[in-house]
Amino acid sequence: MSVYYNEHNKVLVSVDCIIFGFDEGQLKVLIGRRNMNPGCGQYSLYGGFVRSNESIDDAATRVLFELTGIRNIYMCQVGAFGNVDRDPGERVVSIAYYALINVNDYDKKLQEQYAAEWVSIDNVPSLFSDHSEMLRKARNMMKMKISNEPISFNLLPNLFTLSQLQRLYEAVYGEEVDKRNFRKRINEMGFIEKTELIDKTGSKRGAHLYRFNKSVYKEDPTFKL
Numbered sequence: 001m002s003v004y005y006n007e008h009n010k011v012l013v014s015v016d017c018i019i020f021g022f023d024e025g026q027l028k029v030l031i032g033r034r035n036m037n038p039g040c041g042q043y044s045l046y047g048g049f050v051r052s053n054e055s056i057d058d059a060a061t062r063v064l065f066e067l068t069g070i071r072n073i074y075m076c077q078v079g080a081f082g083n084v085d086r087d088p089g090e091r092v093v094s095i096a097y098y099a100l101i102n103v104n105d106y107d108k109k110l111q112e113q114y115a116a117e118w119v120s121i122d123n124v125p126s127l128f129s130d131h132s133e134m135l136r137k138a139r140n141m142m143k144m145k146i147s148n149e150p151i152s153f154n155l156l157p158n159l160f161t162l163s164q165l166q167r168l169y170e171a172v173y174g175e176e177v178d179k180r181n182f183r184k185r186i187n188e189m190g191f192i193e194k195t196e197l198i199d200k201t202g203s204k205r206g207a208h209l210y211r212f213n214k215s216v217y218k219e220d221p222t223f224k225l
């Protein structure tokens with residue numbers, strides 16, 4: 001037991017993860033019902049307490065892997081949430097992170113195990129404590145970042161159509177994107193490569209599949225949409 005700081009009250013530290021996915025033309029977030037008190041039965045984000053031997057980044061990485069089975073997930077810290085009464089069970093300060101995953105990479109057995117649900121960003125129910133505020137801030141941060149960095153490709157399969165890419169941006173922004181200007185800008189980016197492969201799931205004629213070339217982007221990391 002530490003002999004230091006005994007005159008101070010101890011505070012618990014947790015991480016909460018806002019996990020975004022893109023499916024059926026919609027931006028979605030992963031939520032579930034709490035199976036413990038306080039707030040048992042309420043919808044919430046997924047998270048956990050920071051262990052004594054890990055950093056907050058390590059804790060978020062662990063929570064994301066335990067929940068999804070995916071390693072090397074893109075994540076970004078949203079900020080600290082520490083209102084005195086934010087958790088009725090104990091004094092808890094939470095560090096929120098948002099993460100981006102390809103829905104198809106998600107281990108379905110883990111999704112069933114945790115009773116996790118993908119919910120459209122426009123139809124999220126009331127969430128436990130300040131989780132709705134975490135979600136709002138995370139989406140605003142992603143809106144700003146997605147226009148300046150190629151983080152959107154974390155939400156897409158390795159091969160995608162330009163229509164899929166455009167719908168993704170529209171889902172994140174919550175508004176329509178001008179098709180002509182969008183495709184003109186995409187064509188100017190040498191790291192978004194057109195392949196010879198055709199996706200015919202949407203029509204008989206089909207649409208060319210594209211891919212994000214990380215190596216080319218690293219040589220000239222300029223991105224602006």
